[in-house]
Amino acid sequence: MANEIMKDELVIKRRDLMLGMAAGGAGMALGLRPGASFAQDASSEMIRSHGYSFFGDLQYPADFKHFDYVNPNAPKGGEVSLSARGTFDSMNRWASKGQSGQFSGLVAEALFSRAPFGDATPADSITDSYCHLAEAVEYPKSKEWCVFHVRPEAKFSDGSQLTAHDAAFSHNLFLEQGIRSYARSVKQRISSVEAIDDLTLKATFVDGISRRSLISQVGGTPVFSEAWYKETGERLDEPSLLTPLGSGPYVVDDFEINRFIVYKRNPDYWGWHLPVNVGRHNFDRVRVEYFLDETAEFEAFKAGEYTFRVENSTKRWATGYDFPNVDKGNVKREELPSGSPPSPTGFVFNLLREPFTDLRVREALSLAFNFEWVSSSLQYDLTTQRHSFVQNSPLEAKGVPTGLEKTFLESLGDLVPEEVMTSEAVLAHTSNPDTVSDRRNQRKALRLLKDVGWTVDSNGKFVDADGKPVAFKIMLSASTSDTVEAMITTYVQTLNKWGLNVEMEKIDSAQYAQRYYDKDWDMMYFRNQTFFSAGTGLKQAYGAETAVVSSYNPQSLQSELVDAIIDGALDTKSREEEEAALMALDRVLRYLRIQIPSGYVADHWVAAYDMFEHPDDIPPLALGELDFWWFNQEKYDALKSAGVLR
Missing domain, CATH: 3.10.105.10 (Dipeptide-binding Protein; Domain 3)
Known part of the structure; x- marks a missing residue:
């Protein structure tokens, strides 16, 4: 955990989620049925997999049940609330102007698995990516191109079908309206992209360049609903109080500019059965409370107005946690190991x-x-x-x-x-x-x-x-x-x-x-x-x-x-x-x-009201408080009945 990171920096950091991502395109072989192999002749050495690692050494096998670090039996329910400092004027996290709301990009998923709140996925491997909206990725050993086979059950949060056409549209949307450096980088590395049919997307890469990360980058591009953009007339690069339509496990429930945002777990989410989701996305609601200054922010935590805090102030960690709820054990402090290099x-x-x-x-x-x-x-x-x-x-x-x-x-x-x-x-x-x-x-x-x-x-x-x-x-x-x-x-x-x-x-x-x-x-x-x-x-x-x-x-x-x-x-x-x-x-x-x-600071500093639980072993690449922690209803009820929480 980097010491004393400014809140505005964290907003910028989350806006920079596209770092390293590129979307791809292809010259298309037409007429293939969904799920068909793209091997072009008997001598072509093709790879079809449930994920991708450049060196071919995926940690989890095709039949894995869940990531090792999660609790597969973690209960679903409850609310976790956090704080943000400053202001926001948009719920479009990808806009190049304005200030987007905290976590407003969580609505979108990708062909490979991503964490809604920005953690590494998986959080125990640097190089692995696992299929999510796609059920398989296919590519020749030369990695000149790749094909993603989209899951037929994938749905946007309004219940509409998610298709390869939406993925192709999203790729081009980032090229036309995305951040300039990203678009320029992609255009120099991805020659074309096209949906062959509703469930098949092919990306072809430019000759003479490294293909090391292009497949994982194509698979990491957020996928939006093409129909939603056409119906609303929204733009990716403009601030808006509308959030682009995605397919993620959380949707925007309510917000008030500069005061709060509430995200709710979508009970109709299409992907609960996926092994990459087992033991994850456990909170029914994630609430973000906004404050103009750090004094008001911390006083609100002491009063129970929000319930979870990752501390980034050495002064507060050393001297600020001497209030009654800490003394009584209602607020628990933990120093949890981090295996990631500290932010530079x-x-x-x-x-x-x-x-x-x-x-x-x-x-x-x-x-x-x-x-x-x-x-x-x-x-x-x-x-x-x-x-x-x-x-x-x-x-x-x-x-x-x-x-x-x-x-x-x-x-x-x-x-x-x-x-x-x-x-x-x-x-x-x-x-x-x-x-x-x-x-x-x-x-x-x-x-x-x-x-x-x-x-x-x-x-x-x-x-x-x-x-x-x-x-x-x-x-x-x-x-x-x-x-x-x-x-x-x-x-x-x-x-x-x-x-x-x-x-x-x-x-x-x-x-x-x-x-x-x-x-x-x-x-x-x-x-x-x-x-x-x-x-x-x-x-x-x-x-x-x-x-x-x-x-x-x-x-x-x-x-x-x-x-x-x-x-x-x-x-x-x-x-x-x-x-x-x-x-x-x-x-x-x-x-x-x-x-x-x-x-x-080498560790994660966490202060939270004593109603949240986590696996015994935190994975090296993420604290995962919004990803794989869970809510203890009995502990919450005890705090509530004692008048600790409103």
Whole structure:
């Protein structure tokens, strides 16, 4: 769990659900009956499966009954309520404008299984995808194309039939009205898509590119009702209070702008029988309560106005849970293990703007951040310094390159700077925890800035090599937590003390989100994407191809070396080679200093009224509180009768 993540960032993160997804198309062989094989001759080596993994090593067999981490006998029922901070003006999660309601994308499913509330599915495997709207996926060993066989029982939430035509329509809708970087990436990799009949969809991939993730990306595209869009005249890219018609286990029940949203479990949902759904989607209702500030938000939790909280404030976790319902055992606190790398959160540079284009400047500005002081003075020593974009995983680069990673980097030739090959992987600097401004780091930073050509004017402020005053702003949202704001304030004060003219710019959450997408900012406290495997989504997250328009690449990083690493990772032939390439990516991103890393908390911090239960073993890739936890009616009744809950 990343420490102190801003609520607006979480909204943006969920809007970025399309990261790595692409929809596909095909040149069509006509006249095949539903479910027919697409083997074209006896020599074609075809694969037909209940799921997909690039290396062909699916964890669950075709006859699996449920995911290992769920409770197949979990009871259905009850309500879980959570909080959101800020505002919303739309229930269309895919709109590129406005602020969508929390979880408003849960209505849609895909050909492969997805979690309505955004968790990994399955939550115990990095590379696996399992059929959902599709009952099977079929493809040649060459992966030049793939075919999805849609389940005949699949229905939209209004009871209408879901077909391959809807899947093809949805693919094209994302190309026409989706986020630009996504559409551009898809068009360069997917040549065409077409429904052959009501239950058969074929996607064909462009020649000469890696096919590593294209099948799983096609299978991950949300499917909407074509008829609904035609009847309503709605657009995917425009804010709307109408939610696109999907087929998921939850539907929108009620909402009031900026106050609450209620989702209800659809009793007529078509897919309860699927093994991917057993033990999941257990709550009858999921309620989201909105608050303008964190003080009101937390007071509402203490009063029982909402019942479940994943805590992201070190200050509150250390000092805030001393109210009566905790003392009486009505509210239970848990620290649950997380097997995922912490989100790469920290101070992010906009590389489209000066002075951040110079690596030496980025390194110097990094040295002004004192993690040790922040952790001890603002975060109660509950955080750990993060060094890597894949911290605590086998992909984390350490020491100098060796073995397969060294071989991979050597294959890239002169693109790789000598110091990347001969120096140890960049680690976050250390600082004196007893003072905000570390003099040793200040001296090192000043030497770097002198090398860039900066000098100090008569007012004690830096000017660049052209004599222009150095000034920039750090943007944050009005709904940012007090701890994060204090951290940013302290950092700004240190930079100003060192002779830079830096301001903190606090704006409302809607403006914050729009300016983020427009790249209209200098620096902000945000996050990058972590990565588990090589997929074309890496190009959107770190590649130059769509950097200027990609909301997944906040820095707008454009590096020939990073592009070459991503291409090489996509061409690897084994998991061992893939891991080596991703380790090289981690090493180079750290070398480029595209972000000043902040600390992280290794566990999930959960506070909830004592009426929710979960499996004994939480899977490594998801907490799953809205996915595979369940409601204990007896415990709820006891809390209700005691007057703890209204």
